[in-house]
Amino acid sequence: MAISLTINGASHTVDVEPETPLLWVLRDTVGLTGTKYGCGIAKCGACTVLVDDRKAFSCTTKVSAVVGKDVTTIEGLSDDNSHPLQVAWIEQDVPQCGYCQSGQIMAAAALLSQRPDPSDLDIDAAMSDNICRCGTYSRIRSAIHRAAEIAKG
Amino acid sequence: MNTMEMNRRTFVVTGASAAGGLMLGFHIPTRADAAAIMDDPWMAGEGGQEVNAWLEIAPDNAVTIRVGQSEMGEGVFTALPMIVAEELQCDWSDVKAAYADTNRHVRNTVEPYMVAAGAAKETDNLYQRMATGGSGAVRRSRIFLAQAGASARERLKQAAATAWGVARADVAAENGILSAGGNSATFGEFAAAAAEIDLDTEPAIKTPEQYTLLGQSLPRLDTPLKVNGSATYGIDVRVPDMVYAAVEVSPVPGGRLVSYDFDAVKDRSGIIGAYRLGEGGIGVLPYNLEELANRVTGIQSGVAVIADSYFRALTALQLMPKEWDAGEHGNVSDESIINGALDVLANPDDPTFNPAHSVGDVRSTIAASDNTIEATYITPYLEHACMEPLNCTAHVTADRADVWVGTQNPPRALAVAAEEAELPPEQVHLHTTFLGTGFGRRLRQDEVRQATAIAKALGRPVKVVWTREETTRQGKFRPYATYHFSASMSGDGKxxxxWNRVVSHSIFNHQLPQYLNNGLDRSALEGLDQRLPYRFDNQQTDYAIRDSHLPVHWWRSVGASQNAFAVEGFIDEMAHAAGADPLEFRLSLLPEDSEFRNPLLVAAREAGWTSDLGRGEGMGIAVAEAFGTIVAQVALVTVSRRGQLRVESVDAAIDCGHIIHPRLVQDQVESQVVFGLTAALYGEIHIKNGAVVEDNFDQYLMLRINEMPQVRTHWALSGGEKWGGIGEPAVPPVAPAITNAVFAATGKRIRRLPLRNHDLTA
Known part of the structure; x- marks a missing residue:
C-alpha cells in the first residue's frame, strides 16, 4: 500500500507493507543506505535514526508508526559534513571500519538535543545501546564532548 | 542438483526488463566526488596517467594510489598510500586512494621493474599480496609499495632530465614538483613520459631514518565518508535491476534441507523465486590462486528466497515450511565436545598426542618432585561477530560475472565466483567494498558462492543478505581448546x-590438512612449543587434535588468542606457588636477551605495577607474541563484594619494531583490547543438538561504552630489522592480564573462559 513519509525534510511515497521495518524502507525503497542493519532486534544501535528528534531503532520501528512524523537519518545531518558531530568525528578520526558510526552519530545527536553538555555518565547512559566492534568507544566519548563545545560556539 | 523455483508472473515481468540491458559495474558516486576516496572504493578517479600499476597521476597532479589490502577499520586506505607517497615525494594533499583491480591482478603477473628491483618474483600476480590477514598489511606490503613509489619517482625525474637536457641526478622531486636549475614542472606534466621509461637499475628504497611522511599520524582518508553514511559497504551495494535474497542453511553443520514448500509463500507480494543451496556441505575449489588445495569455500545445504525487497524475501523465507535432517551430528553439544577433549587430556599416553617440543625429561623430573602444581584450562568456541552481517551481490551473464563484496581475500573470492559461475577467472570482476569489520571471518567465501550460484540461476543481479542470526549460526568459529599443565619446583621455589598438553579443534586439520606437520597445527601451538617465551631445564609440549563438526577458522590473533590465556594464567599460578612477584617471576624465566623483557618492563613501569593492592582491587600482567609483535599488558581491575568486575585500565606496551602511523597503531591496540575483553568477559558459543545456540546480540554479548576501560599504549620498539604486525597482537594478553588481576583482587583463579560464568562474590 502507498505510505507517505517525511525523511530528512523531503516527502516520499512508498509502496510497502505497513509492518515493514523503517530500516528496510530507508535502505531498499528510498535508497538511503547510511542507516545500517546490524541485529534486527534493537540490540546494536547500527540502525539508529531520529523520529521527531528522538532516538529510534529503525530495525524494530514499523514504517506505519512514522507516518506524519519527521524522520532524520545520517544523510540528513548536513550536506557537507558540517554538523558539529561530523566535525568532531572527523577532527578526532573516530571511525575505524565505520559500519556502526551512522548509528553512533545519530544516538549522539539525540543525546545532545536533550543534554547539550553531557557528562561521561550521560554519555554512558545514552550510548550504551550502540555496539562498536572496532572498540572506538573512547574516541566516541571525546568526540561527543568536542561536538558539544563546537555547538556552543 | 540445484533448482530454481520461480513465481512465473513476477519472473516474466522482470525477465523482460532484464533483457533491456544492464550497465554493469556502473554505480554513480553520490556525494564525495571531490573526496580522497570514492564512496565506492573500487572506483578510481578518471583522467590519470598510470605510471605503474600502483599509481596514476592526473594533469592537476592528483595522485591515485591503489590499495591491494581490504579496508576493514585497520587503516590501510591511509597507511599504504603513505608508504608509496613517502617514496614518490608527491604532495600528500594530492593523494587519493582506490582499491587495486582484482581482475587485473588475476590476469597479469607483476611488472618487470618490481622483479628487477628484487621486490617480487616473476610468477607473482600483479599486486603481489591481496589477501588481508595475518597482520600483514604493512609488514608484508611495505617493501614493494615503497619500490613502486621510488621507481615511479625516478622515472618522473628521468623524463624531466631528458626533456631538459640535464642528468637525472640533478633533478629534484619534492611535493609533486620536478625541478632542475631554472626548470620546473609538475609530476602530472611528465607522467605520460615517465610511464614509457626504462631504467638500467631500480632505485633503492628508503631506510626508516630517512622517512619524512611515515611516522606522522596523518588524518585517515576514509573518515569523511564514514560520518555521513556515504561509504559503501557490501550490504549497501545497489545495481540496476537488482533483487534481494534471504538465505537459511542447515542449523547443524553438515545437515541437510530435506524439503521446503515454496507454494506456501510464492503468491506473497514481490516474491520472485526460491533456490536450493549447496548439496553436500563442503565444496572443493579446483582453480586456486594461492596453491592451497582447500575445503573452506563450500556452502551448506539450505534455501534462498528471492524477492523485490529484502524484507519481503526474509518474511517469506521465515514463513516457508522447511524440513531439516540434522545428519550424524544431531546429538553433539559443547559439553560433549569439551568432555571428549578432557578425556584425551587426562591421559598423557593417549595415542593421538604428538610431541611438539621437548627439552630434558619432564616426566621423571615431575614424578620425582614433592613440590608440583597442575591445572587445566579451557577456552570455548567463539564467533567473529562482524559488525556488518554477511552479504554479497552478484550478477552472472553468459560471458561475464560481477561480484560486489566486502572480502578479506578478493582473489579467492574471484576464484570462487568463477568456479560457481563456470566462467574463466579473466571474465570475473570482483569489486571490493568497505568491510564492516572482518576479524578473519571474511577470509572465507561462503557468501560469495551462495550469491554467485543464485545470480547464475536467476539471470539478474541479486544481493544476498544474511540475518544476524544466520551470520552467527553459520559462523566459522574460533576453535575450542583445552590445556593441562603440570610443573615442579625445587624447595626454594625455582x-x-x-609440561603442557593441549587438545583442540585444529583449523589446519579442518581446511589445510596438507600443512599439518607430524600431526601438529602450527597456529594451534602459537606460543606453546619452542615459541613459549619462558625457559625451563625440562620442558615439554604435546598436542592432540580433536575436531567436531563445526567449521573453524582464523579469528583475530588465531591460536595466540586462547593460548596466552592458558600459559600466562598458569605461569601466574607458578609465581604464586613460588611466593614470587608475577613480574619478577616471569623475568626470572626469560633468557637475558629475550625480546619479551622490555615490553614487560615498559608495561609494568607505565602502569605503576604492584602486586600488593587492597582487597577488591588487583593488577595482572601478561605478555604474548603474535605475527612478529610482542605485547605486554597490565590490567587494573576492581571487584565489588557482590562480585561485580570492572576493568579500570589496560596499559599495553608494544614492540612491533617500527611504526609508520602512531595513531593507527594506538587505535589498533585499543580495538584489540576491546576485542579481547569482550571475549574474556562474555564470549562463548554453545552447541545443542548439533546446532549453535547463540544467534544475536541479546545472547552473544559485546562490550559497550559504559564498560570501556582506560587503554594506554606505550612504545617498546626495538627497531632494526623487526617489522611486526599490528592488526592482532594486542588481543592475546588481554584475557590473562584480566584473570590474573582478578586473582590478585579476589584470590579466585579463573581457568575457564568466559568470566561471566564465574561467581566473584567475596
Missing amino acids: PEAY
Whole structure:
C-alpha cells in the first residue's frame, strides 16, 4: 500500500507493507543506505535514526508508526559534513571500519538535543545501546564532548 | 542438483526488463566526488596517467594510489598510500586512494621493474599480496609499495632530465614538483613520459631514518565518508535491476534441507523465486590462486528466497515450511565436545598426542618432585561477530560475472565466483567494498558462492543478505581448546619442569590438512612449543587434535588468542606457588636477551605495577607474541563484594619494531583490547543438538561504552630489522592480564573462559 513519509525534510511515497521495518524502507525503497542493519532486534544501535528528534531503532520501528512524523537519518545531518558531530568525528578520526558510526552519530545527536553538555555518565547512559566492534568507544566519548563545545560556539 | 523455483508472473515481468540491458559495474558516486576516496572504493578517479600499476597521476597532479589490502577499520586506505607517497615525494594533499583491480591482478603477473628491483618474483600476480590477514598489511606490503613509489619517482625525474637536457641526478622531486636549475614542472606534466621509461637499475628504497611522511599520524582518508553514511559497504551495494535474497542453511553443520514448500509463500507480494543451496556441505575449489588445495569455500545445504525487497524475501523465507535432517551430528553439544577433549587430556599416553617440543625429561623430573602444581584450562568456541552481517551481490551473464563484496581475500573470492559461475577467472570482476569489520571471518567465501550460484540461476543481479542470526549460526568459529599443565619446583621455589598438553579443534586439520606437520597445527601451538617465551631445564609440549563438526577458522590473533590465556594464567599460578612477584617471576624465566623483557618492563613501569593492592582491587600482567609483535599488558581491575568486575585500565606496551602511523597503531591496540575483553568477559558459543545456540546480540554479548576501560599504549620498539604486525597482537594478553588481576583482587583463579560464568562474590 502507498505510505507517505517525511525523511530528512523531503516527502516520499512508498509502496510497502505497513509492518515493514523503517530500516528496510530507508535502505531498499528510498535508497538511503547510511542507516545500517546490524541485529534486527534493537540490540546494536547500527540502525539508529531520529523520529521527531528522538532516538529510534529503525530495525524494530514499523514504517506505519512514522507516518506524519519527521524522520532524520545520517544523510540528513548536513550536506557537507558540517554538523558539529561530523566535525568532531572527523577532527578526532573516530571511525575505524565505520559500519556502526551512522548509528553512533545519530544516538549522539539525540543525546545532545536533550543534554547539550553531557557528562561521561550521560554519555554512558545514552550510548550504551550502540555496539562498536572496532572498540572506538573512547574516541566516541571525546568526540561527543568536542561536538558539544563546537555547538556552543 | 540445484533448482530454481520461480513465481512465473513476477519472473516474466522482470525477465523482460532484464533483457533491456544492464550497465554493469556502473554505480554513480553520490556525494564525495571531490573526496580522497570514492564512496565506492573500487572506483578510481578518471583522467590519470598510470605510471605503474600502483599509481596514476592526473594533469592537476592528483595522485591515485591503489590499495591491494581490504579496508576493514585497520587503516590501510591511509597507511599504504603513505608508504608509496613517502617514496614518490608527491604532495600528500594530492593523494587519493582506490582499491587495486582484482581482475587485473588475476590476469597479469607483476611488472618487470618490481622483479628487477628484487621486490617480487616473476610468477607473482600483479599486486603481489591481496589477501588481508595475518597482520600483514604493512609488514608484508611495505617493501614493494615503497619500490613502486621510488621507481615511479625516478622515472618522473628521468623524463624531466631528458626533456631538459640535464642528468637525472640533478633533478629534484619534492611535493609533486620536478625541478632542475631554472626548470620546473609538475609530476602530472611528465607522467605520460615517465610511464614509457626504462631504467638500467631500480632505485633503492628508503631506510626508516630517512622517512619524512611515515611516522606522522596523518588524518585517515576514509573518515569523511564514514560520518555521513556515504561509504559503501557490501550490504549497501545497489545495481540496476537488482533483487534481494534471504538465505537459511542447515542449523547443524553438515545437515541437510530435506524439503521446503515454496507454494506456501510464492503468491506473497514481490516474491520472485526460491533456490536450493549447496548439496553436500563442503565444496572443493579446483582453480586456486594461492596453491592451497582447500575445503573452506563450500556452502551448506539450505534455501534462498528471492524477492523485490529484502524484507519481503526474509518474511517469506521465515514463513516457508522447511524440513531439516540434522545428519550424524544431531546429538553433539559443547559439553560433549569439551568432555571428549578432557578425556584425551587426562591421559598423557593417549595415542593421538604428538610431541611438539621437548627439552630434558619432564616426566621423571615431575614424578620425582614433592613440590608440583597442575591445572587445566579451557577456552570455548567463539564467533567473529562482524559488525556488518554477511552479504554479497552478484550478477552472472553468459560471458561475464560481477561480484560486489566486502572480502578479506578478493582473489579467492574471484576464484570462487568463477568456479560457481563456470566462467574463466579473466571474465570475473570482483569489486571490493568497505568491510564492516572482518576479524578473519571474511577470509572465507561462503557468501560469495551462495550469491554467485543464485545470480547464475536467476539471470539478474541479486544481493544476498544474511540475518544476524544466520551470520552467527553459520559462523566459522574460533576453535575450542583445552590445556593441562603440570610443573615442579625445587624447595626454594625455582621451577624445574614444565609440561603442557593441549587438545583442540585444529583449523589446519579442518581446511589445510596438507600443512599439518607430524600431526601438529602450527597456529594451534602459537606460543606453546619452542615459541613459549619462558625457559625451563625440562620442558615439554604435546598436542592432540580433536575436531567436531563445526567449521573453524582464523579469528583475530588465531591460536595466540586462547593460548596466552592458558600459559600466562598458569605461569601466574607458578609465581604464586613460588611466593614470587608475577613480574619478577616471569623475568626470572626469560633468557637475558629475550625480546619479551622490555615490553614487560615498559608495561609494568607505565602502569605503576604492584602486586600488593587492597582487597577488591588487583593488577595482572601478561605478555604474548603474535605475527612478529610482542605485547605486554597490565590490567587494573576492581571487584565489588557482590562480585561485580570492572576493568579500570589496560596499559599495553608494544614492540612491533617500527611504526609508520602512531595513531593507527594506538587505535589498533585499543580495538584489540576491546576485542579481547569482550571475549574474556562474555564470549562463548554453545552447541545443542548439533546446532549453535547463540544467534544475536541479546545472547552473544559485546562490550559497550559504559564498560570501556582506560587503554594506554606505550612504545617498546626495538627497531632494526623487526617489522611486526599490528592488526592482532594486542588481543592475546588481554584475557590473562584480566584473570590474573582478578586473582590478585579476589584470590579466585579463573581457568575457564568466559568470566561471566564465574561467581566473584567475596
